[in-house]
Amino acid sequence: MTPNLFILALLVIGGAAAAMTLRNLIHCALALALSFLGLAGLFLHLNAQFVGFAQILVYVGAVSIVILFAILLTRGGDTQEPPLPKKGLLAGGLITVGVFAILSGGIGGSHLLPLVHPSPPAPSEPTVAEIGKVMMLSCVVPLLATGVLLTAALLGALLLALKEKQTEPPSRP
Amino acid sequence: MNPLQTYLMIAAALFAIGFAGAVLRRNAILMLMGIELMLNAANLSFLAFARHGAALEQVNGMVFVLFSIAIAAAEAGVGLALIIAVYRHFKTTDLDHVNTLRG
Numbered sequence: 001m002t003p004n005l006f007i008l009a010l011l012v013i014g015g016a017a018a019a020m021t022l023r024n025l026i027h028c029a030l031a032l033a034l035s036f037l038g039l040a041g042l043f044l045h046l047n048a049q050f051v052g053f054a055q056i057l058v059y060v061g062a063v064s065i066v067i068l069f070a071i072l073l074t075r076g077g078d079t080q081e082p083p084l085p086k087k088g089l090l091a092g093g094l095i096t097v098g099v100f101a102i103l104s105g106g107i108g109g110s111h112l113l114p115l116v117h118p119s120p121p122a123p124s125e126p127t128v129a130e131i132g133k134v135m136m137l138s139c140v141v142p143l144l145a146t147g148v149l150l151t152a153a154l155l156g157a158l159l160l161a162l163k164e165k166q167t168e169p170p171s172r173p
Numbered sequence: 174m175n176p177l178q179t180y181l182m183i184a185a186a187l188f189a190i191g192f193a194g195a196v197l198r199r200n201a202i203l204m205l206m207g208i209e210l211m212l213n214a215a216n217l218s219f220l221a222f223a224r225h226g227a228a229l230e231q232v233n234g235m236v237f238v239l240f241s242i243a244i245a246a247a248e249a250g251v252g253l254a255l256i257i258a259v260y261r262h263f264k265t266t267d268l269d270h271v272n273t274l275r276g
Contacts, residue, residue: 001179009183016187016210020194025202032206035187039213042183046224047231051238055216058242063209063249070202070253074260081200088197095193103185107178126232131239134232139240146243153247157254163261 005045011038020092023081025071033064050128180221188214201256201266205249212245 001009015035019028036059043052084092135143174182191210198204216238223234260266 001174005179012183013186013190016190019206019210020190020198020203025200028203028206032209035210036213039187039217042180042217043220046180046220048220048224048235048238051220051235051242054239054242058246059209059213063246066249066253067202067206070256073257074202074266081203092193092197095196096189099189099192100185103188104182107181107185126230126235130232131235134236135239139236142240146240150243150247153251157250160251160254160258 005042008038008041008045011035012042021084021089023083025075025081026068029064029068029071032067033060036060036064047125049125050131175225177221177225180225181218184214184218184221187211187217199268201259201268201271202253204268205252205256208252209245209249212241212248216241 012035015031015033015038018031019035022028022031036055040052040055040060043055188211191207191214193207194210195204195207198207219234219238219241223231223237256266259271263271265271
């Protein structure tokens with residue numbers, strides 16, 4: 001593990017752990033943004049420039065800000081959570097360690113992973129034009145379906161967040 | 174440990190943290206944040222397989238991740254709108270107090 005990979009992994013996992021354990025909701029959202037930023041760094045490290053910048057644009061730029069807005073809209077001035085009970089913290093640690101043990105056991109025990117070439121030659125970085133070609137030629141139906149899904153989700157979110165109408169019982173004359 | 178396993182371990186740790194947060198935190202927004210973390214762990218493992226796995230072309234993994242990001246964004250939008258609607262109705266986002274349907 002190279003030092004820069006180690007730093008990025010520390011940023012991602014530390015940010016995620018802070019986001020899930022801190023008490024102040026605003027701090028949680030900012031730690032989440034930090035974790036997403038580290039993840040974008042990992043994507044760049046994996047030779048996926050376009051996806052890395054899309055990650056910064058969508059997650060660090062949009063999703064974190066929307067989460068911050070939701071926190072401010074649902075809390076008023078008070079963003080302090082009740083303190084996490086000791087039992088909850090212990091259970092969280094146990095669940096984290098358990099799930100990680102299961103997953104890492106699967107990764108370590110896999111018969112397929114050692115077959116992978118240990119250090120593949122760095123492939124030429126796929127350009128945006130290549131990604132666009134794949135998307136518009138072989139993946140055009142999923143692309144259109146994603147467009148329909150995004151439109152439907154936008155309309156649904158608008159409908160859900162619209163102010164509820166005051167349903168008064170009709171007054172009798 | 175080869176590079177693929179390193180990235181998969183990072184993704185596994187991220188998934189485990191997100192899972193514990195989504196299960197244990199009682200605030201709806203924090204639960205949604207945990208779900209986002211799990212989705213991102215999946216994206217990381219997609220890209221790791223595309224770069225270090227036996228894939229023929231790296232482009233396919235990136236297209237996969239782009240679709241996944243779009244769907245996660247839609248999910249976050251609808252989820253937060255739901256949370257705002259729940260808050261307007263119950264005046265709280267604490268999931269322990271949103272139990273009208275409990276038998």
